[in-house]
Amino acid sequence: MYKLVLILRYLRKRRIAWVSLAAVTLCTTMVLVVISVMGGWLRMFRASFHRLGGDVVISSRSLAGFSHYEQMLQRIRALPEVKAAAPVIRTFGLVNISNQIRKGVEVVGYPPDIGQVNGFMESLYRTDRTKPLTFDLWPDEPYIAPPGYRGTRDVRTWKGMIVGTGVIGLRKDKSGQINRPHYMYSAFVDLTVLPVAPDSSAVNPVADRAREFFWIIDDSRTRVHIYDANTVYVAFDVLQSLLLMDGQDGRPRRTSDIQIALKPGVDPARARDRIQQTVDAVAFESGMLSRAAYEKYREGLERARRRLQNKDALSAKEYESARAELAFYEQQLDGFFPYRVQTWEQVHAAFIGAVEREKGLLTILFGLISIVAVFLIFCIFYMIVVEKTRDIGIIKSVGASSQGVAAIFLGYGAAIGIIGVLMGLGLAFLIVHNINELHDWLGRFGVVVWNPETYLFDTIPNELIPRETLWIMVVGVVASVAGALVPAIRAAMLHPVEALRWE
Amino acid sequence: MSAEANSREDASARPVLLRTTGLRKSFRMGDSVIEVLRHVDVSVRAGEFVAIEGRSGSGKSTLLHLLGALDVPDAGTIEYDGQNMLALSPSARSSLRNVHFGFVFQFYHLLPELNVLENTLLPAMVKHSWPAYVRHRSDLRRRAMEILGELGLSHRLKHRPNELSGGERQRVAIARALMNSPRVLFADEPTGNLDAATGRQIMDLLQKLHRQRGQTIVMVTHDAGIAAEADRTLLLRDGVLRSGRT
Numbered sequence: 063m064y065k066l067v068l069i070l071r072y073l074r075k076r077r078i079a080w081v082s083l084a085a086v087t088l089c090t091t092m093v094l095v096v097i098s099v100m101g102g103w104l105r106m107f108r109a110s111f112h113r114l115g116g117d118v119v120i121s122s123r124s125l126a127g128f129s130h131y132e133q134m135l136q137r138i139r140a141l142p143e144v145k146a147a148a149p150v151i152r153t154f155g156l157v158n159i160s161n162q163i164r165k166g167v168e169v170v171g172y173p174p175d176i177g178q179v180n181g182f183m184e185s186l187y188r189t190d191r192t193k194p195l196t197f198d199l200w201p202d203e204p205y206i207a208p209p210g211y212r213g214t215r216d217v218r219t220w221k222g223m224i225v226g227t228g229v230i231g232l233r234k235d236k237s238g239q240i241n242r243p244h245y246m247y248s249a250f251v252d253l254t255v256l257p258v259a260p261d262s263s264a265v266n267p268v269a270d271r272a273r274e275f276f277w278i279i280d281d282s283r284t285r286v287h288i289y290d291a292n293t294v295y296v297a298f299d300v301l302q303s304l305l306l307m308d309g310q311d312g313r314p315r316r317t318s319d320i321q322i323a324l325k326p327g328v329d330p331a332r333a334r335d336r337i338q339q340t341v342d343a344v345a346f347e348s349g350m351l352s353r354a355a356y357e358k359y360r361e362g363l364e365r366a367r368r369r370l371q372n373k374d375a376l377s378a379k380e381y382e383s384a385r386a387e388l389a390f391y392e393q394q395l396d397g398f399f400p401y402r403v404q405t406w407e408q409v410h411a412a413f414i415g416a417v418e419r420e421k422g423l424l425t426i427l428f429g430l431i432s433i434v435a436v437f438l439i440f441c442i443f444y445m446i447v448v449e450k451t452r453d454i455g456i457i458k459s460v461g462a463s464s465q466g467v468a469a470i471f472l473g474y475g476a477a478i479g480i481i482g483v484l485m486g487l488g489l490a491f492l493i494v495h496n497i498n499e500l501h502d503w504l505g506r507f508g509v510v511v512w513n514p515e516t517y518l519f520d521t522i523p524n525e526l527i528p529r530e531t532l533w534i535m536v537v538g539v540v541a542s543v544a545g546a547l548v549p550a551i552r553a554a555m556l557h558p559v560e561a562l563r564w565e
Numbered sequence: 566m567s568a569e570a571n572s573r574e575d576a577s578a579r580p581v582l583l584r585t586t587g588l589r590k591s592f593r594m595g596d597s598v599i600e601v602l603r604h605v606d607v608s609v610r611a612g613e614f615v616a617i618e619g620r621s622g623s624g625k626s627t628l629l630h631l632l633g634a635l636d637v638p639d640a641g642t643i644e645y646d647g648q649n650m651l652a653l654s655p656s657a658r659s660s661l662r663n664v665h666f667g668f669v670f671q672f673y674h675l676l677p678e679l680n681v682l683e684n685t686l687l688p689a690m691v692k693h694s695w696p697a698y699v700r701h702r703s704d705l706r707r708r709a710m711e712i713l714g715e716l717g718l719s720h721r722l723k724h725r726p727n728e729l730s731g732g733e734r735q736r737v738a739i740a741r742a743l744m745n746s747p748r749v750l751f752a753d754e755p756t757g758n759l760d761a762a763t764g765r766q767i768m769d770l771l772q773k774l775h776r777q778r779g780q781t782i783v784m785v786t787h788d789a790g791i792a793a794e795a796d797r798t799l800l801l802r803d804g805v806l807r808s809g810r811t
Contacts, residue, residue: 063690063691063693063694063695063697063698063699064687064690064691066695067679067683067690068676068678071678071679072678075678452674453676453677455674456674456675456676457676457687457691458635458659458662459633459635459662459668459670459674460662460663460668460687460688460691460741461659461660461661461662461663461664461688461691461692462659462663462691463655463656463659464655464659465656466659466691557636558635558636559630559635559636562635562670562674
């Protein structure tokens, strides 16, 4: 009982310990705010990537794409795990926008039912998100032929194009709003792409180029800068035709990607394996790939592995030969399929991994800074123990044990920790939930840390994740107790008589 | 025959509560070793009021600390109620100090953060676990207030030590020492820091406790006049105990 009474009394009366309390509060706040913003940023990226790519993606290993995608789609759609699947073409092109903007972009061809597979429709501003994506022109826009246009086609037969907000320089103003000038819907886009044959043979950029005119019908703001600044979207069949992937060259029609949405609750990794088997089967059955060649490579690989297992029985020359054989078959098998089947997380693993590492690094860095708080608690508690030496002697003289005395100071440290992390949580909650207002307020004095133009996010992400918060709070309390540990041991080891004689 | 005379006569028949044999204690000061106690044999019977008189630095406080389980000797034995005190574990010695012994120091040694009532309750707080203390809280508070009332401190319950006079502080220290009804009360120069009149009050209080309650008291003092108030006085000279007045 005396421990509790003394802890509470010291907490109230020893104001020097309030400095430790402030340190724990500020460190907890700092780590919570950092982890909240970085975690929120990561979650926004993950959500955006997931939203834009479907759950599983089959992507071509080259710009040439892969054939027999229609049979693949048919089989994939029949799988019980799959909700929807759609072909997507990705390529690179050059755009000339109303003779004002000329740049290289990624060109994406979307079919009308893309809305069932990914969240692209949600990124659009003017288009009716509930209807299939048609890329039709707006009936109320005048669409006047641009000055100097020498073509014979009626400009109203040009196709519609959706551009990333960053491509045409649409930016948020200081209030985070995007002002779209109405004339953007009368802007034309002259798009040039480069068809690549299935065998990826050499192309002639001048002779082989394909060119088409479009009108900007809408803008897309996916909230991922790398997409919004460099991507334009056109109808799948239009891009397929431009790239000569629509069979006009007498070859099977091709696509570069298939995006697949899974039913709720389906594990993407498991579904990926099933989809891989399905598309591989189509590839072999359709004659797109030779099963015999595949089996030959696999057998070769196994043979080389077996040889290398008996390494001791091989001469140096034989060993080198087996290694070369293994490398050859590995290389052949790696590039055997002209496509990759990946979950959305695998597709974006490099970027997500980088942000995750950045978050971890920042948390560790700020955690290290928080060690200062532990030292502060140590110093202050050591001071208190020295100051309270005689009191420790008194407490021992009335029968308190050494463990009891240690418990007073450890409990004191824990109390500082608990109150500190709770105050830190409160402060972090206030900061995190008002971080955008706070940022705006700082902006009045010219302090702009988060530039929406750079991040293309409306707001600074702000969310405290209960599990992470709880962990940080536990670490905060443990750190406070750790800071009090050495002073507590010193207090416990004080000899009662020496302590009573302390001056 | 008076009750006091009876009491003195009966004392020799009472059991020995504390006994030391061949007690030695020395302290190192720099390179030299100072032998404070040299082969001290002393016994205190239940209900006795024993004074140990000695000059400053004679080792009387050291002897009191050894008897009160606050320190351990270099050699010799200390028995409490027939039990070898030195064989006890540190926690058993702590428990002994809490339940069986009470201490009154020259400089009062009250906790400045606690008020008079809380300082008095401190040994009870040490004795009881949190739930047990909460269960017996009202009884314990009542007892503490009774003791403080007897010592004339009922009006000072909520005051902190720095708001009290020296005599009041020493009375609070006595109240704290009595809280767990100890069998032995150790008093280390209880009047050493007080003026003559206040010192007189404190001595009257100790006498009252001894006579009315039969409280065993071991007091150390440098003042022969104060020592004379005890049933028996032992003289400590150069670390050796000699019998004094009985």
